[in-house]
Amino acid sequence: MQFSSLEIIDPILKALTEEGYTNPTPIQAEAIPLVLEGNDLLACAQTGTGKTAAFAIPVLQHLYGSRMHGEKRRIRCLVLTPTRELAVQIAESFEAYGRHTGLTNTVLFGGVNQNPQTARLVRGVDIVVATPGRLLDLMGQGFLNLRDVEYFVLDEADRMLDMGFMHDVKRILAALPKKKQSLFFSATMPPEIVKLAAAILHNPSKVSVTPVSSTVEIINQHILFVDKENKNSLLAHLLQNKEIKNALVFTRTKHGADKVAKFLISHSVKAEAIHGNKSQNARQRALNNFKAQETRVLVATDIAARGIDVDELEYVINVDMPNIPETYVHRIGRTGRAGAKGTAYSFCNAEEKEFLRDIEKLIAKSIPVIDGHPFPMMNHNPEKSATSSSSKGNGGHPGPRQQGNTGAKRWNRKPGKSR
Numbered sequence: 001m002q003f004s005s006l007e008i009i010d011p012i013l014k015a016l017t018e019e020g021y022t023n024p025t026p027i028q029a030e031a032i033p034l035v036l037e038g039n040d041l042l043a044c045a046q047t048g049t050g051k052t053a054a055f056a057i058p059v060l061q062h063l064y065g066s067r068m069h070g071e072k073r074r075i076r077c078l079v080l081t082p083t084r085e086l087a088v089q090i091a092e093s094f095e096a097y098g099r100h101t102g103l104t105n106t107v108l109f110g111g112v113n114q115n116p117q118t119a120r121l122v123r124g125v126d127i128v129v130a131t132p133g134r135l136l137d138l139m140g141q142g143f144l145n146l147r148d149v150e151y152f153v154l155d156e157a158d159r160m161l162d163m164g165f166m167h168d169v170k171r172i173l174a175a176l177p178k179k180k181q182s183l184f185f186s187a188t189m190p191p192e193i194v195k196l197a198a199a200i201l202h203n204p205s206k207v208s209v210t211p212v213s214s215t216v217e218i219i220n221q222h223i224l225f226v227d228k229e230n231k232n233s234l235l236a237h238l239l240q241n242k243e244i245k246n247a248l249v250f251t252r253t254k255h256g257a258d259k260v261a262k263f264l265i266s267h268s269v270k271a272e273a274i275h276g277n278k279s280q281n282a283r284q285r286a287l288n289n290f291k292a293q294e295t296r297v298l299v300a301t302d303i304a305a306r307g308i309d310v311d312e313l314e315y316v317i318n319v320d321m322p323n324i325p326e327t328y329v330h331r332i333g334r335t336g337r338a339g340a341k342g343t344a345y346s347f348c349n350a351e352e353k354e355f356l357r358d359i360e361k362l363i364a365k366s367i368p369v370i371d372g373h374p375f376p377m378m379n380h381n382p383e384k385s386a387t388s389s390s391s392k393g394n395g396g397h398p399g400p401r402q403q404g405n406t407g408a409k410r411w412n413r414k415p416g417k418s419r
């Protein structure tokens with residue numbers, strides 16, 4: 001497919017040609033027509049997929065089609081993004097793809113003198129790309145209002161959440177007009193993000209870019225069924241295997257990552273957690289320690305793990321099953337790189353079985369189960385398991401428990417059998 005078949009107007013097509021783009025990326029091919037039709041959009045996509053152009057091109061086209069002449073420009077499009085770097089990149093993309101449209105944009109972020117930003121706002125712009133804090137600050141000072149916004153883009157929503165911007169985002173949402181077209185981008189879809197999307201979007205079209213699953217084939221994958229309260233103990237048990245020189249461990253939440261790291265340290269395993277609550281320096285330090293093999297286990301959330309590229313990483317352990325199947329592929333794709341060996345263990349409790357089903361559907365194979373481990377699943381009922389947080393398991397000590405229990409047998413299955 002070529003851009004020219006997406007009904008993109010000439011001034012934008014010309015700019016794309018000048019940029020050297022001929023073929024849309026998968027997310028662009030899917031999202032651009034939907035946004036041009038006026039739909040709200042929920043997109044599951046990571047940086048690097050071409051997602052910026054997937055929203056910038058159709059928004060520019062809409063703005064161009066209904067541009068006013070001779071009036072002071074009003075802010076008709078707001079793009080919210082978590083970091084200064086992303087804000088600058090996005091503004092540059094609008095600039096590049098919109099260079100023959102006459103539309104203008106500006107970028108607002110904190111940590112710098114606000115005067116050049118406010119001067120630009122006073123002159124009037126069509127598109128504002130902003131980080132939440134500075135935007136609210138300038139709104140508070142009366143330099144801008146959002147009442148004319150017709151197109152709203154929330155970029156990297158999961159990272160916003162991870163960086164603690166949810167409150168600011170909600171305040172900004174409250175200042176936007178009810179009637180607008182909203183585009184929502186997130187690389188992962190944790191429950192809070194799903195909730196936020198539902199609050200913002202009206203009957204959205206959904207697009208999701210599936211990562212390449214070719215790496216998945218060479219990775220040895222295993223499932224271990226275990227109750228939630230025994231997951232840490234199972235992890236410590238697994239790490240008794242000296243062959244595991246280092247492992248990247250994933251949890252769904254920051255809190256979970258901290259808890260796992262603490263637990264491992266208390267069991268004499270050198271571990272560190274890496275997530276959005278930690279400073280950039282602390283994250284870099286943790287990563288360097290892991291790469292230098294001074295830390296044996298790095299515990300990460302999905303978002304914090306982005307950009308972690310460790311050569312010769314052989315083991316990935318999912319303490320929590322990801323609720324988005326693509327996330328599973330991203331996680332285990334950290335190992336088995338460049339022909340190296342790779343092994344992935346995933347701990348699955350009763351509530352997570354539905355995630356496992358989705359994952360197996362995506363990778364089109366069933367993942368072999370390791371049975372006979374010391375913490376077999378006892379609680380097979382999702383609801384019961386959800387309310388069993390009062391149960392303390394075995395007090396958090398690794399070691400055999402409930403061995404030989406026949407209840408676990410029912411869940412020990414061979415690949416290919418249904419659960």
Ligand code: AMP
Binds near residue numbers: 021025028052
């Ligand atoms: P993004 O995921 O939006 O950060 O984009 C990733 C990179 O891909 C950026 O450097 C874009 O300039 C580039 N890019 C986006 N769309 C295309 C395309 N259709 N053809 C070639 N490069 C592209």
